Amino acid sequence: MALWPKKKNRKPERVCDPDADTFAVFDGVGVTLGQRTVLEDLTLSLKEARIGVIGLNGSGKSTFVRLLNGLRTPDKGNLTLFGAPAADAEPELPRHVGFVFQNPDHQAIFPTVEEEIAFGLTQLGAGKEESRKEARAFLELHGCLELAESPIAELSEGQKQLVCILSVLVMEPELLILDEPMTSLDALAVRRIYGKLMSLPQKIVMISHDLTHFENFDRVIWLEGGRVRLDGPPQQVLAAYRNDIEEKSGTKMELAAL
Amino acid sequence: MISIYLDKESWLHRLPAGVKLLVVAVVSIVLFQLDSVWVFLGGLAGVFALYASLGKDGLARLSVIRGLLMFFGIVLVLHWLSGTFFEGIVVVMRLTILFLAANLISITTRMDDMMEALMPLFKPLQWFGVQPRRFALGVTLVLRFAPHLMQIFAILREAYQARTGSRNSWRLLAPFAIHALRMSDNVAEALKARGGSAGLSR
Numbered sequence: 001m002a003l004w005p006k007k008k009n010r011k012p013e014r015v016c017d018p019d020a021d022t023f024a025v026f027d028g029v030g031v032t033l034g035q036r037t038v039l040e041d042l043t044l045s046l047k048e049a050r051i052g053v054i055g056l057n058g059s060g061k062s063t064f065v066r067l068l069n070g071l072r073t074p075d076k077g078n079l080t081l082f083g084a085p086a087a088d089a090e091p092e093l094p095r096h097v098g099f100v101f102q103n104p105d106h107q108a109i110f111p112t113v114e115e116e117i118a119f120g121l122t123q124l125g126a127g128k129e130e131s132r133k134e135a136r137a138f139l140e141l142h143g144c145l146e147l148a149e150s151p152i153a154e155l156s157e158g159q160k161q162l163v164c165i166l167s168v169l170v171m172e173p174e175l176l177i178l179d180e181p182m183t184s185l186d187a188l189a190v191r192r193i194y195g196k197l198m199s200l201p202q203k204i205v206m207i208s209h210d211l212t213h214f215e216n217f218d219r220v221i222w223l224e225g226g227r228v229r230l231d232g233p234p235q236q237v238l239a240a241y242r243n244d245i246e247e248k249s250g251t252k253m254e255l256a257a258l
Numbered sequence: 259m260i261s262i263y264l265d266k267e268s269w270l271h272r273l274p275a276g277v278k279l280l281v282v283a284v285v286s287i288v289l290f291q292l293d294s295v296w297v298f299l300g301g302l303a304g305v306f307a308l309y310a311s312l313g314k315d316g317l318a319r320l321s322v323i324r325g326l327l328m329f330f331g332i333v334l335v336l337h338w339l340s341g342t343f344f345e346g347i348v349v350v351m352r353l354t355i356l357f358l359a360a361n362l363i364s365i366t367t368r369m370d371d372m373m374e375a376l377m378p379l380f381k382p383l384q385w386f387g388v389q390p391r392r393f394a395l396g397v398t399l400v401l402r403f404a405p406h407l408m409q410i411f412a413i414l415r416e417a418y419q420a421r422t423g424s425r426n427s428w429r430l431l432a433p434f435a436i437h438a439l440r441m442s443d444n445v446a447e448a449l450k451a452r453g454g455s456a457g458l459s460r
Binding site: 101 | 448
């Protein structure tokens with residue numbers, strides 16, 4: 001943070017169209033990190049309700065989804081989000097795009113569940129009392145009112161992740177992005193959280209290494225080395241991805257390539 | 259995540275955060291003007307009584323002082339070496355009272371109440387175009403992540419011990435710093451995803 005930040009000229013009018021059917025349009029988008037090219041020449045548009053993102057570690061998945069809520073900005077090409085150029089849309093994106101991270105410990109800021117949920121509401125401008133009341137109502141709506149006063153530290157991993165998802169949903173985003181949300185959960189928690197996610201009205205873009213999660217999705221995007229390797233219906237893409245992994249693991253063990 | 263908040267209802271929980279902060283501030287100023295053992299003994303008894311008023315869980319929280327025992331030991335030894343052992347005892351008593359009183363606020367105050375109480379202190383920053391909410395949020399984040407950092411250090415120590423057999427080493431400092439930076443990166447990202455420190459209500 002600059003010691004003496006300049007007053008930014010904020011345009012009062014909104015530039016995003018939250019109801020845009022196609023929420024993201026990539027046109028030759030590239031991202032570099034120092035010398036390394038993380039994403040290259042991405043051209044695609046996203047509008048499906050359930051989109052899965054797969055690929056090996058380091059294939060650019062996390063960077064790809066972070067472009068969708070302004071956590072990363074493209075270094076090359078044009079990105080349009082909710083009908084507006086990414087740079088103009090950025091300040092509004094947290095309203096429209098919820099982001100759930102892999103580790104709930106890095107996402108939950110407040111000690112109790114109710115405060116964590118209420119934070120999103122105060123972010124949107126609600127007063128303290130109002131946001132507390134709304135947070136309780138929201139928890140009740142999702143059948144978790146008994147968790148309201150609980151310290152987040154004392155919840156199970158599954159409950160923590162549920163609280164993180166709810167704390168994002170309470171801001172009523174149109175799009176929900178999940179970066180490996182179930183990696184640290186046990187099998188039962190995975191099933192519950194997955195069921196919850198699939199019941200949501202929000203559009204979803206999710207990264208996961210568990211390919212079974214994507215079988216009923218509308219579309220799966222397979223990234224490899226920062227490029228789209230394959231993009232289409234899950235049956236086709238998942239099968240090709242599984243084959244590719246079989247092939248790679250069948251050849252001699254090359255630790256250096258991991 | 260670890261937090262130090264004590265989840266229960268008590269008169270100390272109901273007391274406004276601003277009042278609690280003010281009382282501790284005044285008590286600290288007064289204590290630094292005094293050096294009577296009797297006053298400090300009374301102060302210690304008073305703080306213990308306050309913890310006791312929170313019940314069994316409250317008394318259990320007195321154990322936080324354990325973390326400071328080594329530091330107190332060093333203070334006493336230094337004073338003893340310079341021939342002012344008695345003054346050393348006074349210093350330790352004063353610090354104990356202040357530390358326990360400050361901790362009492364952390365365990366009985368909700369984070370959002372604390373933020374609201376701190377906000378007026380940062381009001382003057384508005385003249386320089388800095389939002390006071392940012393600083394209040396900064397303070398809450400420090401309180402929230404201090405115990406988490408201790409946990410990270412414990413994990414590193416375990417990993418080190420598992421391969422070397424010894425528990426502590428200066429070698430752990432560099433990786434700890436890197437872990438801490440990585441964590442703050444992640445937290446900053448998560449905060450930004452929900453609208454950043456200044457909020458979205460502009």
